[in-house]
Every structure is written in C-alpha cells, then in structure tokens.
Amino acid sequence: xxxxxxxxxxxxxxxxxYLMRIMTDVTLRDVDYFAAPTIEELRNAWASRTRQHVFYxxxxxEWAVVDVFQRAGAPALVVCEDAADITGFIVRxxxxxxxxxxxxxxxxxxxxxxxxxxxxxxxxxxxxxxxFETFFRAIADHFSIPLTNSDLVEILSRIDADHSLDxxxxxxxxxxxxxxxxxxxxxxxxxxxxxxxxxxxxxxxPLREIVRGRTVARHLWPRELFIPGGRPEEVLDKPIDLxxxxxxxxxxxxxxxxxxxWRAQMNFTVDGNVSGNQIEIDVFxxxxxxRNTFPLPxxxxxxxxxxxxxxxxxxxxxxxxxxxxGAIEGVLDIxxxxxxxxxxxxxxxxx
Amino acid sequence: xxxxxxxxxxxPQVIGAEPxxxxxxxxxxxxxxxxxxxxxxxxxxxxxLVKDYRTAIGxxxxxxxxSFDVGMGEKIAVLGRNGAGKSTLVxxxxxxxxxxxxxxxxxxxxxxxIAFSGGFEITMSGLDNIRFIARLYGVPVDDxxxxxxxxxxxxxxxxxxxxxxxSGMRARLAFGLTLAVDFDCFLIDEVIAVGDQxxxxxxxxxxxxxxxxxxxxxxxxxxxxxxxxxxxxxxLKAGRGRVFEDLDxxxxxxxxx
Numbered sequence: 233x234x235x236x237x238x239x240x241x242x243x244x245x246x247x248x249x250y251l252m253r254i255m256t257d258v259t260l261r262d263v264d265y266f267a268a269p270t271i272e273e274l275r276n277a278w279a280s281r282t283r284q285h286v287f288y289x290x291x292x293x294e295w296a297v298v299d300v301f302q303r304a305g306a307p308a309l310v311v312c313e314d315a316a317d318i319t320g321f322i323v324r325x326x327x328x329x330x331x332x333x334x335x336x337x338x339x340x341x342x343x344x345x346x347x348x349x350x351x352x353x354x355x356x357x358x359x360x361x362x363x364f365e366t367f368f369r370a371i372a373d374h375f376s377i378p379l380t381n382s383d384l385v386e387i388l389s390r391i392d393a394d395h396s397l398d399x400x401x402x403x404x405x406x407x408x409x410x411x412x413x414x415x416x417x418x419x420x421x422x423x424x425x426x427x428x429x430x431x432x433x434x435x436x437x438p439l440r441e442i443v444r445g446r447t448v449a450r451h452l453w454p455r456e457l458f459i460p461g462g463r464p465e466e467v468l469d470k471p472i473d474l475x476x477x478x479x480x481x482x483x484x485x486x487x488x489x490x491x492x493x494w495r496a497q498m499n500f501t502v503d504g505n506v507s508g509n510q511i512e513i514d515v516f517x518x519x520x521x522x523r524n525t526f527p528l529p530x531x532x533x534x535x536x537x538x539x540x541x542x543x544x545x546x547x548x549x550x551x552x553x554x555x556x557x558g559a560i561e562g563v564l565d566i567x568x569x570x571x572x573x574x575x576x577x578x579x580x581x582x583x
Numbered sequence: 584x585x586x587x588x589x590x591x592x593x594x595p596q597v598i599g600a601e602p603x604x605x606x607x608x609x610x611x612x613x614x615x616x617x618x619x620x621x622x623x624x625x626x627x628x629x630x631x632l633v634k635d636y637r638t639a640i641g642x643x644x645x646x647x648x649x650s651f652d653v654g655m656g657e658k659i660a661v662l663g664r665n666g667a668g669k670s671t672l673v674x675x676x677x678x679x680x681x682x683x684x685x686x687x688x689x690x691x692x693x694x695x696x697i698a699f700s701g702g703f704e705i706t707m708s709g710l711d712n713i714r715f716i717a718r719l720y721g722v723p724v725d726d727x728x729x730x731x732x733x734x735x736x737x738x739x740x741x742x743x744x745x746x747x748x749x750s751g752m753r754a755r756l757a758f759g760l761t762l763a764v765d766f767d768c769f770l771i772d773e774v775i776a777v778g779d780q781x782x783x784x785x786x787x788x789x790x791x792x793x794x795x796x797x798x799x800x801x802x803x804x805x806x807x808x809x810x811x812x813x814x815x816x817x818x819l820k821a822g823r824g825r826v827f828e829d830l831d832x833x834x835x836x837x838x839x840x
Contacts, residue, residue, distance in 0.1 A: 475825070476832065478839035506647070507823035558836035560818050560825035 233260060235287045235375055236301050238347060239311040240340035241325075242318040243414030244358040247407045248311040248367075249289055254390045255368055259377050260285045269546075271296040292340045295491065295544040302350060307374050310347050312443055313358035313417065315436035320420025324413040330428055331457060331467055334435050335486050335548070341439045342488035342545040349445035357443070358404075358417055364388060365399035431456045435487065442490070453569040457485035458551075471565035474505065477558045482566060486548040495574040496551060498536045498566065505530050505562035509555055515540040516550040525556065533567075539574055625690050627676070627768055627798065628652040632685035634671055645671045647822040648685075655691065655767060658799040659826070660809040662837040663819030669802045672819070673772045676800060691767035691798055697758060697790070705746040709737060709756050712745060713763070720764045731759035734789065736782075751778060762789050768798035806834050 235256060239245030256263045264283040268274040269290045274297055278286075290297065301308055315337050322333040347353045354374040356362065362370070365384060372379035388397040397406065408414050415422065421429060431454045438448040458468040461480040472481050498513060505528055513536040514523040521540040538551065551569065634646040646668045653659050663669050674680045676687060677695055695702065703712050710728065717727035732741060735755040745753065754777035761769070769790065777786060791812055803809055809816060809830060816833035817826050820840055827833035 475836075477835035507821040558818075558820070558839040560820050560823060560836060 233285045233375065233377070234306055235263075235285065235377075236306055236308040237287070237289045237311070238293065238308065238344045239289075239291060240313075240318045240337060240344075241291045242313050242321045243407060243411040244313040244317075245291065245311050247403065247411060247414075248356065251364075251367065251387075251391065251403070252309075252371065253287065254387050255371065255379075255383075256285065256287050256377070258383050258386050258390070259372070259379055263287050265289075267291075269297065270294050271300065274300070292336075292343050292546060294343070294546045295346075298344060298346055302346065302352075305352060308347055308350070308353045309371060309374060310344060310353055310355045311357075312341075312355060314420070315341065315439040315443075316432065317358070317415065317417060317420030319432060319436070320415060320422070320424070321413055323424070330424055330432065334432050334457070335488075338435055338439060339488045339546060339548065341442060342490060345442045345490045345545060348443055349447075355443075355445075361402050361404055363400050363402055364397065367403055428456075430454075447573075448490070449573040451487075451489065451571040453485045453487055453571060455566040455568055457487060458482050458566060458569075459484045468566060471501075471503075471563040474509065474555060474559040474562040474564055476555075478555050480552055480554045481564065483550055483552040485569070486550060488545050488548060489542045489571065490545050491542050493539065493541045493574045494571050495537060495539045497570045497572075498538075498551060498553070499533070499568055499570070500536070500553075501533045501565045501567060502529055503531045503563050503565075505559070505564075507560055507562075509557050509559055509562070511536070512552075512554040512556055513538055514552050514554070516552060517542065517547050518544075528555075528562075528564075626652050626654045626688075627691055627693065627800070628686075628688040629676065630686045630688070632672070632675060632687065633683045634668070634675060634680070635683040644822055646675070646682075646819075646824075649817075649819075649824040650685075651817050651824070651826045653691075653768060653798045653800060655798055656796050657815070658801060658813045660813040660816040660830070660833070661800060661802045661819065662804075662809070662816055662833060664840045667819040667840075668822050668824075669819060670772065673770060673800075673802060677770055692765070693768045694761050694764070694766040694770050696770050696772045697761050703745045703753065703757070706744055708744055709735075709741040709748070712756070713741070713760060716760055716764070722764055727760075727763045730763040731756065734762060734785070735759035754778070755782070758786060762794075766797065768800065769794070771799060771801045771803070773802055773804070806838075809834065 235252070237249065237252065239248065253265065262283045263285040264281045265287045266277040267289050268277045269292055271294060319330070319333045319337045322328050322336055323330055328336070348355060354370065356367065356370065368379060368384060368387065371377070384399055388399065389395055391397055392406070404417070408416065421432065434452050434454050435457070438451050441448045456467045456469055460466055460468050460472060460482055468482060468484070474481070496515065509528040510525055511528045512523060512525045515521045515538045517540065522538040524536065524538060526536070542549070629652065630650050632646055632649040633644065635642050635644050649672065651659065661669050661672060671680070673696060675682050676693070704715070707715070713728050713731050714724050717724045735758070737752060737756060740748070740752065745756070748756065758777055777783070799812070801809070801813060813830060815826055815828045816830055817824050818833050818836050
C-alpha cells in the first residue's frame with residue numbers, strides 16, 4: 233500500500249504526520265517511511281524499500297514528484313492550515329526572518345497547488361477542527377486502511393501513555409501542548425509587527441485561493457519582498473538611489489507561481505535621472521527566461537513587462553532590475569509587481 | 584600664450600554669464616550648492632555652469648549645471664567618457680571660452696593647462712617667449728629663464744625660434760614655463776608628464792612633490808594617478824556633474840559609464 237502525504241512545514245502538518253505514523257504502525261505494521269522531495273530521491277527511496285507498505289511525505293515536492301503521483305492515480309492526503317499560521321510557525325521554529333518565512337510558505341503551498349483541486353486528494357485543514365476519530369477514519373477510508381475500534385484505542389494510547397485522550401476529543405488541544413511553536417489557529421503572526429501584515433497578506437491571499445482548489449490568475453507582489461542590490465539582509469522599503477556604478481539595483485521576490493505562462497508588470501517611479509541611463513529587466517528561474525533593455529526616462533511613473541513560463545512551481549522566480557551604466561543622479565522607486573496568467577504551459581509531463 | 588589663457592589674477596575674479604534660460608537642478612547632495620557667484624579668496628568656485636554650442640542640428644548643451652569648488656591644496660579629478668564635457672570644462676575654467684550661464688570664481692592663481700604649447704609666439708625664440716611670459720605674470724625674468732632652462736634642458740636651443748622645435752621640445756618648454764610661474768592651482772588636461780622616462784620622473788617630482796601644496800584640477804583616465812593624488816572627483820555624464828569625496832565610488836561609476 234502506498235500512503236502519499238503532503239503538507240507545508242507547520243505545526244498541524246507535523247502533528248498530523250506524527251499521528252499518521254502511529255496509525256500506520258498500528259494498522260499496517262510493515263511500513264517504510266520516506267521523505268523525498270525530488271524525483272531522484274523518490275527513485276532512490278523506492279529502489280531501496282524493504283517493506284510491504286510505503287508511507288511517503290514531502291513538505292515541498294518538485295513538480296515531477298507531484299506529477300508522478302497524480303498520473304499514477306494514487307490517492308493522496310494534503311494536510312494544511314492557514315498560510316499566516318504556517319508562516320508564523322516557520323518564523324518561530326526555524327528562527328527565520330518574516331520575508332523568508334513568507335517565501336517558504338509560498339513555495340510549499342504553490343508546489344502542491346495541483347493537488348488541491350485533484351479529486352483523488354483528501355485535504356484536511358486545521359480549520360475543520362476534527363476529532364481524533366474523524367481524522368483517523370477519514371484517512372483510513374481514503375487509503376482503504378483497515379481501522380478497527382481497538383486499533384483506534386491502541387493509537388490513542390501510543391500518542392498519550394496516560395490514556396487521557398478520547399476519540400471524540402479535538403486534535404487541537406494536544407497540538408498546542410505538544411508543539412511549543414504552535415499557536416492558536418489564526419494567531420500565528422500575533423508576534424509580528426502590524427505594519428508587516430498587509431505585505432504578508434498580499435502573498436497569503438492567493439495562497440488561500442489555491443488551498444480552496446481555485447485557480448489564481450493574478451498575484452500582487454509587494455516591493456517589500458524585493459531586495460536592494462548589495463544589501464541582501466534588507467527589505468526594499470524606500471526609493472533606490474541610482475548613484476553608483478552599473479549594477480543590479482533590485483532583485484527578488486523569490487516567490488512562486490503555479491505552472492503556466494505569466495506576464496509580470498513591474499511598476500516603478502523615476503525621478504531626477506537627468507543624465508540618462510539604460511535599465512535591463514530579466515526574469516530568472518533556474519535560467520534566464522526573459523530579458524528586456526530600455527532607456528530609463530528622466531522622471532515619471534513607468535512599467536516594465538516580462539513574460540515567462542513556469543515549469544516547476546517549486547523554483548523561485550527572480551526578477552532583476554539592472555542599471556546598465558554608472559549613474560551620478562536619480563532615484564527609482566519600485567511600486568509593486570503585478571503578475572497575471574498569460575497562458576498554460578505546453579510542457580509535457582516527466583514519465 | 585593666448586590672451587585668454589593668461590587671464591588669471593590673484594584676486595577673486597568672476598567670469599560668467601547670466602543664468603541659463605532653463606537651468607536644470609544640480610544633482611542632489613552635491614558638495615557645492617549652486618548659489619551665489621561670489622566666491623571667497625583661496626578657492627576656485629564653479630557654480631551652475633552651463634555651456635551650449637550651436638550646431639547645424641540645433642543647440643547642444645555640453646555642460647548642464649556643473650558646480651564644484653577647489654580650495655588651496657585640494658586636488659580634484661575630472662572623470663567622464665569621451666564627449667562628456669571634460670575638455671569644454673577645462674576651456675571654461677582656463678578662460679579660453681565663456682560659459683553660456685553660471686559663474687567661475689577664481690580666488691587662486693590658475694595655470695593654463697599643463698604642457699599647453701599652443702600659446703607660444705612661434706616666430707620668437709624660446710628665450711623670448713620665457714621673457715614675455717615672465718613679464719606678463721610679474722615673475723623676475725632672470726629667475727624665470729633660469730628655472731625654465733634648468734627644467735627643460737633645452738640649452739642653446741632656447742635661442743632658436745619655437746617654430747623650429749620638435750613637439751617634444753615645445754612640450755618641455757611649455758611644462759617648464761608653467762612651473763616657472765608661481766601658480767596656486769594647476770589645470771591638467773591628461774598630460775602630467777612629457778619626454779622620456781627620466782624626464783617624466785622629473786615632471787612628476789616638480790608637479791606632485793614640490794608643488795604638493797598647490798591645488799589641481801586634473802582631467803585624467805588613469806585611476807592610479809587619481810587615487811594617488813586626488814582627494815575628490817567630479818564625474819561628468821551627459822553634461823551633468825557630481826562631486827564625490829569617495830574616489831573608489833567615483834572610479835567605479837566612471838568605469839561603467
């Protein structure tokens with residue numbers, strides 16, 4: 233039997249996987265557990281399996297892995313919670329700064345975007361507030377795992393040797409006591425400065441749609457997710473002084489998009505560029521996918537366009553803005569980047 | 584020497600024109616704000632300098648709102664690609680041409696461009712040219728002759744008309760003449776040394792060692808020379824200019840203009 237599971241790095245995912253391991257230990261017994269985010273690792277793990285059953289998990293699979301499981305028609309489980317709670321958990325558990333936690337949340341949810349609207353995928357969301365019994369029964373039904381009442385009692389006793397857990401009890405209460413970095417649902421970002429929340433929300437809003445199984449045709453990438461050239465630890469929250477040699481003046485946002493062809497429109501304002509310059513915009517996703525060079529106007533509000541195709545949602549998208557000549561004056565302010573779907577990808581699946 | 588090239592005085596002298604009809608604002612954070620034309624003694628002050636040339640296809644603005652100052656002992660490099668306006672700036676500062684707008688305040692005795700030999704009266708001998716310049720600048724004639732003779736190493740050839748000099752001899756005479764006058768500020772357009780290797784070392788010592796206390800406006804493409812002798816740089820781009828005290832930054836910009 234193949235138990236295929238996915239979920240972003242969050243308290244609910246870790247808790248769910250912990251529960252499922254105990255469940256498969258009790259019900260299936262002879263199980264190989266492996267986590268393989270790439271097709272190469274999946275091949276190696278598959279080749280070295282020694283047991284009858286396989287429990288597979290990935291928090292951020294490459295597209296080829298998702299494609300393999302989807303084409304196999306195998307049932308899959310995705311456990312998930314709200315993007316804000318995922319980001320908050322990553323910040324606390326991994327001591328990551330909020331921009332990188334947002335990016336990781338974005339990467340992990342976008343990587344499994346295709347699974348959310350797949351009929352063979354069971355999506356369990358933390359907001360459902362399932363009881364232990366409902367959780368285990370739903371999974372058992374989905375994967376056709378035999379689960380008896382005595383199995384359920386055995387599973388709960390292994391989770392808590394004090395026998396304090398009841399099958400009808402919500403999974404939520406033990407989660408908060410067992411996972412120190414977990415927070416009450418909806419409070420994942422309570423520790424973060426309120427000024428950052430609208431920026432994070434701009435990234436999380438389309439992710440919520442993806443989790444609902446909907447297609448998102450428009451993303452707004454705020455400038456704060458871009459990085460000023462030469463200052464990788466900073467967020468772009470003020471205009472860029474153009475004075476300096478030819479260089480990359482801004483790059484980022486290292487966000488992710490579902491497969492397909494996209495058009496990015498970078499909106500920016502220029503002022504005081506009297507002596508002129510050339511600007512190059514390119515899109516980089518493992519390789520340079522689009523590049524345009526144009527004269528930078530003296531002043532005003534402008535947009536630069538780039539079209540690119542996403543083959544693997546796991547790969548971060550980098551838009552780079554490069555000053556082609558040294559500058560003695562002028563400022564450039566990135567307003568935002570609007571990314572809209574321009575078409576579906578024509579690439580075939582890896583078999 | 585041309586009359587304009589020799590027009591330098593020890594008291595502050597303002598050469599300029601009315602403000603340009605449409606001057607554009609100077610680059611922000613410039614070290615010198617373009618305001619009053621009045622400069623103080625002991626510095627060269629260039630304020631909102633504009634230079635237009637009329638061409639067959641219309642007016643071309645070569646310099647656009649250039650401002651900077653050079654105090655006694657300061658050495659400023661002028662950097663820019665070909666056509667950026669460096670030579671025009673030198674001509675304006677040297678008094679060869681008049682600005683379209685803006686002012687140049689000369690509070691220092693300013694040289695003509697080092698090794699500039701275009702101002703000789705070629706029918707006169709080298710010696711007569713030295714005497715003429717010495718009288719014009721109020722330098723004791725015997726001192727000037729002795730100084731140029733020692734430096735230029737032309738010997739009896741000083742008695743020959745300059746028209747018979749080779750370009751190298753003219754350059755040595757011009758260099759020597761520049762050094763014979765007690766200038767406070769030297770205007771250097773690329774040429775900082777002439778002659779063979781030994782003579783170039785001599786030029787270098789005279790200019791940068793013995794006259795280290797003097798101000799210099801140095802147009803150069805040589806980053807080593809700039810890093811060695813200058814304490815700030817004016818970078819010109821498309822007629823616009825900005826002064827940098829950070830020479831590494833100025834050179835980095837210049838290298839990618």
